[in-house]
Amino acid sequence: MKRFISSIVSIIMIGMSFSVNALAVPVEDVLERPTDHRPVPTEFTKSKALDDLHFFPMPEDGDKVYESLSGGEVVISGDDLFYEGATIEGKSHGKIEVVEVEGMPFKKALRMTTDKLPSTHSGYNYRIYPDDFEKFTKFKDGDQLLATFYVRKISGGDIDTNLSSVYAYFCEKSWVKSNDGRQYQTIEFGSEWKRAYVPINLNHEYGEAGFVFSLNPIYYTGVIEIGGLEMVNYGTKYGPDDMPQNQARYEGSEEDAQWRKDALARIEKYRKGDVEITVKDENGNPITDADISLDMYEHEFPFSVAVGKEIATNKKYRRAVVENFNAIGAEGFLHKWVENDDENTYYDYAEGVIDFAERNNITRGIHGHALMYDGAENDRWMAGYKNVFKDKEASLRAIEDHFKYMAERFPEVTWWDVSNEDAARYDNGKGITNTFKRLHGLDIVKYWYQWANKYFPQSKLSVAEGFGPKGAFEGAEKPFLEYLLKENVDFDTISYQGHVGYGTKPKDLMWYIEQLAEFDKEILITEFDTKGMGSDVSYQGNIARDALIAYFSMPQVSLIQLWGFQNASTTKLDHRFVCYYDMSLKPGGVVYQDLVYNKWWTREKGKTDSNGKYTLRAYYGDYDIKVTHNGITKTVSVPLYKGNDNKLEIIISSKDNSVNAKLNKDNGIHFLTEYKENENNPYYVVAEYKDGKLVNAYHSGDYTEIDRRKYVIVNYDREANDSELYLYSVTDGVKTEIIR
Template sequence: MLALLVALDSHAAERQQPVELIADGDFHATLLSPWRYRRVSSNFGDRSDSPTGSSLLLRSAPAPDDPTWAWGIRQLLQGSIEEKDVIVFRAWMRSQDRVRVLVVMEDSKEPYRKELRRLLRLSPEWKEYTLVLKASRAFAKGDAQLNIQLGLDRGTAEIATVRLENYSRDPHPVPRENVDPFGGEANPGDWRPAALSRIERIRKGELNVRVLDRRGKPVPGASVELKQLRHRFHFGTAVVARRLLGSDPDSVRYRAEIERLFNTIVFENEMKWERASPAQLAEVQQAVAWARKRGFDIRGHTLVWGDYAHSPGVRGLSKEQGRQRVEQRVQGAVAAMKGQVYIWDVVNEAVGSTELWEDLGWSLFPETFRIARRADPAAQLCYNEANLANQSLGERPLAVATERVRALIASGAPLDVIGDQAHMSLPLTPIRSVLSIWDGLASFQRPLEVTEFDVAVEDDLLHASYVRDFLTAAFSHPALQGFTLWGFWEGQHWLATKGGAMFRRDWSKRPAQDAYEQLVLGAWWSREHRSTAADGVARMRVFYGTHELVVVHGRARERRVVTLEPGKDGTFEFRL
């Protein structure tokens, strides 16, 4: 028995004790509190039904245009964090008004990059909410802050305790979250039958192969084999130019997977204004040549991102000089790639990045589209926005983006496509809501594209399930013309530490990658073998795109590559 007690005591000693990163998590400090309050009214007191016997009552009354961070409480972190440390947020909270709380861990100074950003809808009953993240970078003491934001709803929230703990790397046992991945919203699957039916209706067409002999008479019984080579729909990924040009084993595998899985690419960063050095652009041109030789369509990303951080040389200029510099950027970038990209993201994130438009005039916003159109009349022009289908930050970004689109159209700007970045994060938007959001955007009578999709979820099964459903919904929506991943491999992914990639670092597949292939290269990939009927025609219904046809009758054999497009004749004649 003594030996067993010693073993148990030793095991307990091995358990890592977390380091607390914030102070006064019970809100008992009356003087020199480390918490900073922003606009909320507060009241701390004893409450017998609280888990700790007391709680902090916070009241918020945001206006519709208030940002979420304008209301709430925050505190600088009291300890340091190393890259890959496991950080755990715990808080006992409730709200009789069921208000939404946005929990954020971020830089304490501009640009306020987010490490954690989770929306919680509080219930009237006390609940301990637990969130877990793995730090993607290191922070010194005071370089990060915890921000509990209450700017989404009017009402009250009660907080009994808050803890933010650093468990270092590889804690044992591993802390687990207890938060519904859909934030308490229902995510029924009743949308799926209609979506599958739409895919059959809108993504396929009738393809007929008529086989005649040399005298022009029908040939019955001829063998017709069809193999799909390419989708008409844009299935794409963000790429890095050096990987397309590199000779190391990872770059070789990277290129092979891109050729196998996608028909469209977009350069993640290299075409952005702030990255556009002569050396960088030369590398991009080499990568573009590689891609075009292999038949890839190319998205241009991005011409203008409306803040100074992404607009080199504009800060400090007069209004007239600033506008000229923006115009030169748009004209020069589009002209340099004329005929090589099928679409440009002309303006990126005009909801949250507005410095340029506010300082140089909002009339410049639609004018950038006109400049781009003049520079390349054939390229489609897209307004690319964040947090449309992703409702984890609430409804305001979608509402503002909708007004931006309405203003562009009213101004007569040549807006061709609306881009939904679709960086999806917890809590996940129910698929039925995603479809409804796209319906609303489609009412502007413009095609839509999912331009930067990923799902920041480390749980493999949840990640795979949501990727499968989201991709199915996108392919089923009649307004969608493309679906682009914002990277696919953990070795080259901006959310590698947050579960955003499809392949792991060692190139093993996460379940979501299997789901992608089962759909795009499986269920949605046409393979047919028919024989011609008495009239010499083999009839089949296949996905729009490019197909290889092989017709055989006796010793005669002919191979041809054909393209099936909506609204065009799908009959192809062979003479043997």
């Protein structure tokens, strides 16, 4: 029998090897030991109740405020926008023309095309001068004026959010005097007409040099249209605080919104499961009235973050990563920035991050972004192929070599975005959004996925897109996925970037996931942030809360990754919604911790019944389960995961107060027993047989440490259907148990 056990152990040990990466950028540890639990948040101002949520103050909807205003005198309107005194600056950046429009309360609009972005906020603009209009000049000091206009996106804009923006302001012409600042507005909008607001409180001293109203299409290349300009002087009936705001609130932000109630019910249904704990003595007798305490210490679900170089230099940054996230990725460390992969120093950071994750119990996975990013010829992520992209064969060789290199250097990556934004950047007729597909045809994509399957068999392979708005989804992104399936392109998951902004509605986020679910793939949220939103941290906190709820409520979603988490500057707020620069929590960080570590986290206590059982519903994850009986407390650390029956049997021996636990899984077994120092502890072997032949075997090793407790653990998933598992306990002799 000993020879038999030895042969099984030999099977297990074949092929094991260890290596140390000398190139990795060093990243100091947060945990003292790699097996310590992460120091997750434990203090909250809200209860665990799912409906006891944080809501942050938001102004009334801008359109509703506008419609409630009364009185006032219209001083500029209609075709005044196009009067002969208007000026255009920065004509080298694009073209501004007047076009006809239909279906609106105005017949003409400015069509503003931006081909090249200016280097300054004033580098490209269309301006009118209100002092040229007699009605405007009759204002009195303290009068409140409101300029309104309609704006929509025709093309271009932000490729992630599918929105565009215009910088609009109403100010004095010397550019040196200050007002309250509200007259400077950045307005974000989509393809539907949106009414925009620019307020100003007038006085003659401020406007001594005259006034200017400016429309600056400076943020994105593309085409927008603006029309229906109207300026109303309300006198002193209203003040600045009474004026409508452009980004006030969003549909679905209401505290009693039905979509949120439905989503929270789905979370209860899909993210939790029934758990049954049975406590027995060594003779199999149930132990009644034993105190049970369940303390979740890790989610099964991966909550990830894409980190930056700060992880190598900032101690507070590293600690925040370990406290808040159980998976990790990087915003740009894994792109091919240079021709020779060996010269890409970003890869050294990537290795440092991966090593750091392993040493600091960030165990749920590594997200890799992206093996291919087919952009325009002058895009920085195309620099690695600058000398080969016009030659198809040379391109294919270079791309395959890159895949092989990445597979050898980063075998730890759990999810790989094989390609990014293929549909969003597919040739638009101008040849400015992609290179390989434009030059060599769409079918070149198939090579990428063939090589990904060949070189990354251990990773889940993903197609990454922004997905939205609905026009782009129906017209480009969904057809691209259909093309991949039609061509039998093999991939495992769909990466939905998940950016949200001022135009986001929670119901739309869920609609996209429902549409993607039709492709029968797992869905990863990989770039979640509040892009385009910075100064309004209350709005940011509210939309972060609702996006998290929407994403987590959809059972098809198997990863949520934040695209950064810390503001990059002490002076400017940005789209990263968890922490300010000093690592204090923003409103978005408050809701993130409250949801992930309070409401979606199980900490429960109870007693066993007359049958020695304690039952509850719990979030799927890893648990420390304490059992106290007759003054003795024992702790077992076990996984309670989705897909298992999660019926745990804990045996406490009255002879030596030892403890072991067995969790039969649908496809295997998880067994542990307490390891005792300076004693002859058993070790365990699981052998899997089918049709009388050994399929595989697993050896427990001496012990496994979990949060400074030691256990001998067997955790085995069967490889064959209808096989039998044998559990061998080995000390001086061999004990055999047929599991099933």
